[in-house]
Amino acid sequence: MVKVSLLVSLVSVLLLSGCGNNHLYYWGQYENIVRQSYVAPDEVDTATQISELEIDLRKAKDSGKKVAPGFYAHLGMMYAKQGNTVKSEAMLLQEKALFPESSVLIDGMLERAKKNQGIQ
Amino acid sequence: MKKILKLGFLIAFLSIFIVGCNKHEVKPYDYTAFKKSKPRSIVVIPPKNNSIEVNASYIYLSTLTKPLAEKGYYVLPVAVIDQFLKENGLPTPAEMNGIPLEKIREHTGADAVLYVEIEEFGQKYLVLSSVAIVRAKLKLVDTKTGELLWESGAFARLDSNNSNNSGGILASIISAALTQVIEDRTPEASGMANYFAIHAEKTGLLDGPYKTPKKVSK
Numbered sequence: 001m002v003k004v005s006l007l008v009s010l011v012s013v014l015l016l017s018g019c020g021n022n023h024l025y026y027w028g029q030y031e032n033i034v035r036q037s038y039v040a041p042d043e044v045d046t047a048t049q050i051s052e053l054e055i056d057l058r059k060a061k062d063s064g065k066k067v068a069p070g071f072y073a074h075l076g077m078m079y080a081k082q083g084n085t086v087k088s089e090a091m092l093l094q095e096k097a098l099f100p101e102s103s104v105l106i107d108g109m110l111e112r113a114k115k116n117q118g119i120q
Numbered sequence: 121m122k123k124i125l126k127l128g129f130l131i132a133f134l135s136i137f138i139v140g141c142n143k144h145e146v147k148p149y150d151y152t153a154f155k156k157s158k159p160r161s162i163v164v165i166p167p168k169n170n171s172i173e174v175n176a177s178y179i180y181l182s183t184l185t186k187p188l189a190e191k192g193y194y195v196l197p198v199a200v201i202d203q204f205l206k207e208n209g210l211p212t213p214a215e216m217n218g219i220p221l222e223k224i225r226e227h228t229g230a231d232a233v234l235y236v237e238i239e240e241f242g243q244k245y246l247v248l249s250s251v252a253i254v255r256a257k258l259k260l261v262d263t264k265t266g267e268l269l270w271e272s273g274a275f276a277r278l279d280s281n282n283s284n285n286s287g288g289i290l291a292s293i294i295s296a297a298l299t300q301v302i303e304d305r306t307p308e309a310s311g312m313a314n315y316f317a318i319h320a321e322k323t324g325l326l327d328g329p330y331k332t333p334k335k336v337s338k
Binding site: 024025031035038039068071073074077095099102103105108109 | 183185194
Protein backbone atom coordinates (compact mmCIF):
# COMPACT_ATOMS: atom_id res chain seq x y z
CA MET A 1 0.00 0.00 0.00
CA VAL A 2 2.79 2.37 0.95
CA LYS A 3 4.67 1.33 -2.16
CA VAL A 4 1.67 1.95 -4.35
CA SER A 5 1.04 5.41 -2.96
CA LEU A 6 4.73 6.21 -3.28
CA LEU A 7 4.66 5.13 -6.88
CA VAL A 8 1.52 7.12 -7.55
CA SER A 9 3.00 10.27 -6.07
CA LEU A 10 6.25 9.76 -7.94
CA VAL A 11 4.41 9.28 -11.21
CA SER A 12 2.23 12.31 -10.58
CA VAL A 13 5.24 14.46 -9.75
CA LEU A 14 6.89 13.33 -12.97
CA LEU A 15 3.73 13.93 -14.97
CA LEU A 16 3.07 17.34 -13.50
CA SER A 17 6.64 18.58 -13.68
CA GLY A 18 6.96 17.16 -17.16
CA CYS A 19 4.03 19.12 -18.49
CA GLY A 20 4.96 22.26 -16.58
CA ASN A 21 7.31 23.54 -19.23
CA ASN A 22 5.58 22.58 -22.44
CA HIS A 23 2.17 24.11 -21.90
CA LEU A 24 0.55 25.15 -25.14
CA TYR A 25 -1.04 28.22 -23.57
CA TYR A 26 -0.57 30.93 -21.01
CA TRP A 27 -3.19 30.23 -18.32
CA GLY A 28 -2.66 32.90 -15.68
CA GLN A 29 -5.71 33.39 -13.47
CA TYR A 30 -8.37 32.34 -15.99
CA GLU A 31 -9.52 29.11 -14.31
CA ASN A 32 -9.22 30.59 -10.81
CA ILE A 33 -11.35 33.55 -11.85
CA VAL A 34 -14.00 31.28 -13.35
CA ARG A 35 -14.13 29.28 -10.12
CA GLN A 36 -14.16 32.32 -7.84
CA SER A 37 -16.91 33.95 -9.85
CA TYR A 38 -19.16 31.08 -8.74
CA VAL A 39 -17.82 30.34 -5.27
CA ALA A 40 -17.25 33.93 -4.12
CA PRO A 41 -19.06 36.22 -6.57
CA ASP A 42 -18.87 39.20 -4.22
CA GLU A 43 -15.09 39.09 -4.12
CA VAL A 44 -14.65 38.61 -7.85
CA ASP A 45 -17.01 41.08 -9.48
CA THR A 46 -16.93 42.14 -13.12
CA ALA A 47 -14.40 44.94 -12.63
CA THR A 48 -12.03 42.68 -10.70
CA GLN A 49 -12.26 40.00 -13.36
CA ILE A 50 -11.46 42.51 -16.09
CA SER A 51 -8.43 43.94 -14.33
CA GLU A 52 -7.05 40.48 -13.47
CA LEU A 53 -7.54 39.19 -17.00
CA GLU A 54 -6.00 42.30 -18.53
CA ILE A 55 -2.91 41.75 -16.37
CA ASP A 56 -2.79 38.16 -17.65
CA LEU A 57 -3.01 39.42 -21.23
CA ARG A 58 0.12 41.50 -20.71
CA LYS A 59 1.92 38.63 -19.02
CA ALA A 60 0.92 36.29 -21.85
CA LYS A 61 2.42 38.72 -24.38
CA ASP A 62 5.67 38.82 -22.40
CA SER A 63 5.77 35.04 -22.25
CA GLY A 64 5.27 34.77 -26.00
CA LYS A 65 2.46 32.25 -25.54
CA LYS A 66 -1.11 32.32 -26.76
CA VAL A 67 -3.77 32.85 -24.12
CA ALA A 68 -5.95 29.84 -23.38
CA PRO A 69 -9.02 28.97 -25.46
CA GLY A 70 -12.01 30.86 -24.12
CA PHE A 71 -9.94 33.55 -22.42
CA TYR A 72 -10.83 36.38 -24.82
CA ALA A 73 -14.46 35.29 -24.98
CA HIS A 74 -14.73 35.39 -21.20
CA LEU A 75 -13.13 38.83 -21.08
CA GLY A 76 -15.50 39.93 -23.84
CA MET A 77 -18.47 38.80 -21.78
CA MET A 78 -17.17 40.80 -18.79
CA TYR A 79 -16.82 43.97 -20.89
CA ALA A 80 -20.36 43.43 -22.18
CA LYS A 81 -21.60 43.22 -18.59
CA GLN A 82 -19.94 46.56 -17.92
CA GLY A 83 -21.67 48.04 -20.96
CA ASN A 84 -18.42 48.52 -22.85
CA THR A 85 -19.62 47.25 -26.22
CA VAL A 86 -16.58 48.42 -28.16
CA LYS A 87 -14.11 46.53 -25.99
CA SER A 88 -16.43 43.56 -25.76
CA GLU A 89 -16.68 43.25 -29.52
CA ALA A 90 -12.92 43.58 -29.91
CA MET A 91 -12.29 40.76 -27.44
CA LEU A 92 -14.88 38.46 -29.02
CA LEU A 93 -13.36 39.01 -32.45
CA GLN A 94 -9.94 38.23 -31.00
CA GLU A 95 -11.25 34.87 -29.76
CA LYS A 96 -12.64 34.10 -33.19
CA ALA A 97 -9.40 35.08 -34.92
CA LEU A 98 -7.30 32.88 -32.62
CA PHE A 99 -9.73 29.94 -32.66
CA PRO A 100 -12.03 29.69 -35.69
CA GLU A 101 -13.84 26.82 -33.90
CA SER A 102 -15.53 29.52 -31.79
CA SER A 103 -17.21 31.20 -34.79
CA VAL A 104 -20.74 29.93 -34.22
CA LEU A 105 -20.74 30.96 -30.56
CA ILE A 106 -19.05 34.33 -31.13
CA ASP A 107 -21.25 35.29 -34.09
CA GLY A 108 -24.30 34.49 -31.98
CA MET A 109 -22.99 36.65 -29.12
CA LEU A 110 -22.25 39.57 -31.45
CA GLU A 111 -25.67 39.30 -33.05
CA ARG A 112 -27.46 39.28 -29.68
CA ALA A 113 -25.38 42.24 -28.51
CA LYS A 114 -26.46 44.21 -31.60
CA LYS A 115 -30.12 43.39 -31.00
CA ASN A 116 -29.80 44.52 -27.38
CA GLN A 117 -28.29 47.80 -28.50
CA GLY A 118 -31.23 48.29 -30.85
CA ILE A 119 -33.62 48.00 -27.91
CA GLN A 120 -31.75 50.59 -25.88
CA MET B 121 -8.29 -34.47 2.16
CA LYS B 122 -5.67 -32.19 3.58
CA LYS B 123 -3.69 -32.39 0.40
CA ILE B 124 -6.68 -31.43 -1.68
CA LEU B 125 -7.36 -28.51 0.60
CA LYS B 126 -3.76 -27.40 0.32
CA LEU B 127 -3.87 -27.65 -3.43
CA GLY B 128 -7.12 -25.70 -3.41
CA PHE B 129 -5.55 -22.95 -1.37
CA LEU B 130 -2.58 -22.86 -3.67
CA ILE B 131 -4.76 -22.54 -6.74
CA ALA B 132 -6.87 -19.88 -5.08
CA PHE B 133 -3.77 -17.99 -4.05
CA LEU B 134 -2.22 -18.21 -7.48
CA SER B 135 -5.38 -17.12 -9.23
CA ILE B 136 -5.68 -14.08 -6.97
CA PHE B 137 -2.12 -13.31 -7.86
CA ILE B 138 -2.74 -13.63 -11.57
CA VAL B 139 -5.91 -11.56 -11.44
CA GLY B 140 -4.01 -8.98 -9.43
CA CYS B 141 -1.24 -8.86 -11.98
CA ASN B 142 -3.58 -8.56 -14.92
CA LYS B 143 -5.16 -5.54 -13.34
CA HIS B 144 -1.94 -3.60 -13.79
CA GLU B 145 -1.96 -4.10 -17.51
CA VAL B 146 -4.08 -1.26 -18.84
CA LYS B 147 -6.38 -2.24 -21.65
CA PRO B 148 -6.22 0.45 -24.33
CA TYR B 149 -9.45 2.30 -25.04
CA ASP B 150 -11.27 1.47 -28.28
CA TYR B 151 -10.86 4.68 -30.29
CA THR B 152 -12.69 3.55 -33.43
CA ALA B 153 -15.55 6.03 -33.06
CA PHE B 154 -13.19 8.75 -31.88
CA LYS B 155 -10.90 8.46 -34.88
CA LYS B 156 -13.85 8.54 -37.24
CA SER B 157 -15.28 11.67 -35.61
CA LYS B 158 -11.99 13.61 -35.17
CA PRO B 159 -13.45 16.38 -32.99
CA ARG B 160 -11.69 19.76 -32.93
CA SER B 161 -13.84 21.56 -30.40
CA ILE B 162 -15.44 20.51 -27.12
CA VAL B 163 -18.23 22.18 -25.17
CA VAL B 164 -18.40 21.28 -21.50
CA ILE B 165 -21.87 21.12 -19.97
CA PRO B 166 -21.84 22.10 -16.25
CA PRO B 167 -21.51 18.79 -14.36
CA LYS B 168 -24.37 16.86 -12.85
CA ASN B 169 -23.69 16.75 -9.14
CA ASN B 170 -24.44 13.62 -7.12
CA SER B 171 -22.30 14.70 -4.16
CA ILE B 172 -23.53 16.70 -1.20
CA GLU B 173 -21.13 19.62 -1.81
CA VAL B 174 -23.24 22.49 -3.19
CA ASN B 175 -20.43 24.13 -5.14
CA ALA B 176 -19.05 20.91 -6.61
CA SER B 177 -20.52 21.41 -10.07
CA TYR B 178 -18.91 24.80 -10.73
CA ILE B 179 -15.64 24.10 -8.96
CA TYR B 180 -15.29 21.01 -11.11
CA LEU B 181 -16.34 22.88 -14.25
CA SER B 182 -13.53 25.39 -13.70
CA THR B 183 -10.87 22.66 -13.80
CA LEU B 184 -11.73 21.03 -17.14
CA THR B 185 -10.61 23.64 -19.67
CA LYS B 186 -6.89 23.30 -19.01
CA PRO B 187 -6.47 19.53 -19.38
CA LEU B 188 -8.71 19.47 -22.48
CA ALA B 189 -7.05 22.47 -24.15
CA GLU B 190 -3.55 21.26 -23.34
CA LYS B 191 -4.50 18.00 -25.04
CA GLY B 192 -5.03 20.05 -28.20
CA TYR B 193 -8.75 20.83 -28.30
CA TYR B 194 -10.61 24.09 -28.56
CA VAL B 195 -12.69 24.30 -25.40
CA LEU B 196 -15.62 26.67 -25.50
CA PRO B 197 -15.53 29.26 -22.70
CA VAL B 198 -17.20 27.42 -19.82
CA ALA B 199 -18.63 30.41 -17.96
CA VAL B 200 -19.90 32.02 -21.18
CA ILE B 201 -21.71 28.81 -22.11
CA ASP B 202 -23.16 28.52 -18.60
CA GLN B 203 -24.39 32.12 -18.75
CA PHE B 204 -25.92 31.53 -22.17
CA LEU B 205 -27.80 28.44 -20.96
CA LYS B 206 -29.06 30.27 -17.88
CA GLU B 207 -30.34 33.15 -19.99
CA ASN B 208 -32.20 30.62 -22.08
CA GLY B 209 -34.26 29.17 -19.29
CA LEU B 210 -31.96 26.49 -17.88
CA PRO B 211 -31.07 27.64 -14.37
CA THR B 212 -29.28 24.52 -13.09
CA PRO B 213 -26.72 21.96 -14.33
CA ALA B 214 -29.32 19.19 -13.94
CA GLU B 215 -31.49 20.88 -16.57
CA MET B 216 -28.55 21.77 -18.78
CA ASN B 217 -27.67 18.10 -19.04
CA GLY B 218 -30.94 17.43 -20.83
CA ILE B 219 -30.47 19.74 -23.85
CA PRO B 220 -30.89 17.98 -27.21
CA LEU B 221 -27.61 17.59 -29.13
CA GLU B 222 -28.90 19.47 -32.19
CA LYS B 223 -29.52 22.53 -30.03
CA ILE B 224 -26.03 22.32 -28.58
CA ARG B 225 -24.51 22.08 -32.02
CA GLU B 226 -26.67 24.86 -33.44
CA HIS B 227 -25.72 27.40 -30.77
CA THR B 228 -22.14 26.46 -29.95
CA GLY B 229 -20.84 24.88 -33.14
CA ALA B 230 -18.93 22.36 -31.02
CA ASP B 231 -18.01 19.00 -32.53
CA ALA B 232 -18.33 17.16 -29.23
CA VAL B 233 -19.95 17.58 -25.82
CA LEU B 234 -18.34 16.57 -22.58
CA TYR B 235 -20.84 15.34 -20.01
CA VAL B 236 -19.63 15.04 -16.44
CA GLU B 237 -21.22 13.35 -13.48
CA ILE B 238 -19.69 14.02 -10.07
CA GLU B 239 -19.95 11.02 -7.77
CA GLU B 240 -17.85 12.06 -4.82
CA PHE B 241 -16.54 15.49 -3.93
CA GLY B 242 -15.27 17.01 -0.74
CA GLN B 243 -12.71 17.49 1.91
CA LYS B 244 -12.72 15.60 5.18
CA TYR B 245 -11.09 17.34 8.10
CA LEU B 246 -9.37 15.07 10.57
CA VAL B 247 -7.66 16.18 13.74
CA LEU B 248 -4.25 16.83 12.24
CA SER B 249 -4.84 16.52 8.56
CA SER B 250 -7.37 16.76 5.79
CA VAL B 251 -8.16 14.68 2.75
CA ALA B 252 -9.66 16.01 -0.47
CA ILE B 253 -11.38 13.38 -2.62
CA VAL B 254 -12.88 13.84 -6.05
CA ARG B 255 -14.49 11.17 -8.20
CA ALA B 256 -16.36 11.72 -11.45
CA LYS B 257 -17.39 10.13 -14.74
CA LEU B 258 -16.56 11.81 -18.06
CA LYS B 259 -18.34 11.13 -21.35
CA LEU B 260 -17.52 12.66 -24.72
CA VAL B 261 -20.34 12.55 -27.28
CA ASP B 262 -20.36 13.55 -30.96
CA THR B 263 -22.87 16.40 -31.44
CA LYS B 264 -23.67 15.30 -35.01
CA THR B 265 -24.20 11.57 -34.58
CA GLY B 266 -24.79 11.25 -30.85
CA GLU B 267 -22.17 8.55 -30.77
CA LEU B 268 -20.12 7.98 -27.63
CA LEU B 269 -16.52 8.90 -28.51
CA TRP B 270 -14.79 8.37 -25.19
CA GLU B 271 -15.52 7.77 -21.56
CA SER B 272 -13.46 7.53 -18.44
CA GLY B 273 -13.56 7.70 -14.70
CA ALA B 274 -11.65 10.51 -13.00
CA PHE B 275 -10.31 10.22 -9.51
CA ALA B 276 -7.90 12.03 -7.22
CA ARG B 277 -7.21 12.01 -3.53
CA LEU B 278 -5.07 14.67 -1.91
CA ASP B 279 -3.82 14.10 1.59
CA SER B 280 -2.48 17.09 3.48
CA ASN B 281 0.13 14.80 5.04
CA ASN B 282 1.61 13.82 1.72
CA SER B 283 3.07 17.16 0.81
CA ASN B 284 6.58 17.37 2.11
CA ASN B 285 7.65 20.39 4.07
CA SER B 286 11.26 20.99 3.24
CA GLY B 287 11.65 23.86 5.72
CA GLY B 288 13.70 22.72 8.67
CA ILE B 289 12.21 24.84 11.41
CA LEU B 290 9.48 23.18 13.40
CA ALA B 291 7.37 26.34 13.56
CA SER B 292 7.24 26.71 9.82
CA ILE B 293 6.31 23.07 9.45
CA ILE B 294 3.45 23.50 11.85
CA SER B 295 2.14 26.64 10.19
CA ALA B 296 2.48 25.11 6.73
CA ALA B 297 0.68 22.00 7.90
CA LEU B 298 -2.08 24.08 9.41
CA THR B 299 -2.74 26.06 6.25
CA GLN B 300 -2.78 22.85 4.26
CA VAL B 301 -5.27 21.29 6.62
CA ILE B 302 -7.59 24.28 6.44
CA GLU B 303 -7.13 25.23 2.80
CA ASP B 304 -9.76 23.83 0.43
CA ARG B 305 -7.89 21.57 -1.94
CA THR B 306 -10.87 20.24 -3.89
CA PRO B 307 -10.07 22.48 -6.91
CA GLU B 308 -6.55 21.08 -7.03
CA ALA B 309 -7.86 17.52 -6.65
CA SER B 310 -10.40 18.11 -9.44
CA GLY B 311 -7.69 19.41 -11.75
CA MET B 312 -5.51 16.39 -11.04
CA ALA B 313 -8.37 13.94 -11.55
CA ASN B 314 -9.12 15.49 -14.92
CA TYR B 315 -5.49 15.65 -15.94
CA PHE B 316 -4.94 11.97 -15.18
CA ALA B 317 -8.12 10.88 -16.96
CA ILE B 318 -7.67 13.02 -20.07
CA HIS B 319 -3.91 12.61 -20.48
CA ALA B 320 -3.69 8.90 -19.55
CA GLU B 321 -1.56 7.12 -22.12
CA LYS B 322 -3.81 4.30 -23.27
CA THR B 323 -7.17 5.37 -21.93
CA GLY B 324 -7.12 9.16 -22.21
CA LEU B 325 -8.14 11.41 -25.10
CA LEU B 326 -6.20 11.23 -28.34
CA ASP B 327 -4.23 14.37 -29.21
CA GLY B 328 -6.36 17.18 -30.64
CA PRO B 329 -5.59 19.47 -33.59
CA TYR B 330 -3.72 22.11 -31.58
CA LYS B 331 -1.30 19.63 -30.10
CA THR B 332 1.52 19.38 -32.56
CA PRO B 333 4.00 16.54 -32.18
CA LYS B 334 6.94 17.35 -29.91
CA LYS B 335 9.90 18.97 -31.59
CA VAL B 336 12.85 16.67 -32.00
CA SER B 337 15.43 19.46 -32.08
CA LYS B 338 17.57 20.68 -29.18
